[in-house]
Amino acid sequence: MTTTEYIKPGDLSDLHYIMEEYKGRATVIAGGTNLIPEMRNGEKAPELLIDISDMAALSFIRENNGSIAIGAATTIAEMAASPILLDNSPILASAAKQLGNPLTRNRATLGGNLANASPCADTAPPLLALDASVEILSPGGKTRQVPLSKFFHGYKFTDLGKGEILTAITFPKPNDSTKGSHTKIGLRNAASICVASIAVALDMDGKTCRKARVAAGSVAPIPVRAYRVEKLLEGKEINAALLDECMTVVKAEISPISDIRGSLEYRTYVTAMILKRNIKRALKQEI
């Protein structure tokens, strides 16, 4: 077995320096809830672990200038209990509360959930619906922003290059006319892995949808936006006929697989169904 080394940076300038110095052979560890079992199973054998789990500068939930920012090392439990998120983005708090179980939520971090780039990453669909961007620190100390919708390149494959680290997630504070809803379907309530999920955020002008964001999890190689459903909703009055159309269109936008947790057919059916329910629930109206 190869030796694994360990460094715990003290602050952000330390982290800069270390990522620059060791780029290419460094693996970032925060909560470790994915990485530690992968190391144990022999799937991963990092040469060097950079431990950011206690880095205060990467652990925050802030609201300022109409924007909400969450540090990458913020735990999922902190997100689920955050008054800022419960007030401004309940769909994200809801997804955080349904991730794993209380023990894993106390360790797992937002940055890890996204950087791991699993199609079933619970926080991804609500963040896609909230138009979130990820902040990436590059070697040399430069920071770049990438829309989350461009961050996932493929199954477990992201925009992060060698020596880069995800530092924060930001999204515009939703205005009062934006209505949201989120559903995760699992095989049970507790500690479940997502079979299909939908998050919607609809900016409404009376009965007309001004702007729509619809995202789905576990039904494609990456968490995806349903762009055609969004287009279909925007500028229109939402009624029963439009909802039926959305259900047809979303089925063509996803590409689920069959696995031990659900068949392609089930995932397709349930995604369309929870899409309809979430739009109705967001608008809190009977249509």
Added chain:
Amino acid sequence: MKTYPVEIKVNGEWQTAEVTARDTLLDLLRDRFGAFEVKNGCAQGDCGACTVILDHKAVNACLTLALQANGKNVTTLKGVGTPDHPHPLQQSFVEHGAIQCGFCTPGMVVSAKALLDNNPEPTRNEIREGISGNLCRCTGYNKIVEAIEDASLKREE
């Protein structure tokens, strides 16, 4: 294999060891510190048998590196109470018959302790949610939930 020193306060007593970067807190507690009350069930975060409280938060010791606990407080089952001075939760587990094979019990009691520390009067649903990271294959959970509920009410009196 490169090793690193760690110093961890386990149930109120500082303990030191040399660990590798890959050693988990579970490896350290059982293999080096002899804390056999911390059970090794699945070693991948599914069963909760290795639950400990790390600086006020219940976590899976198998999903935490030993080095990530450096300088911190760890409470295991033995830190919750002893045979001579059992915690009300431990007493309640005995009285309610909430233990069958007993393998999940240390993790279950530690999770329940963390739950009551943060929420002294949980509802039944909050109790179920609070122990949802701890699997029990014997009891069907009802007696465990009753035991925790009873302990929470007792503490109030």
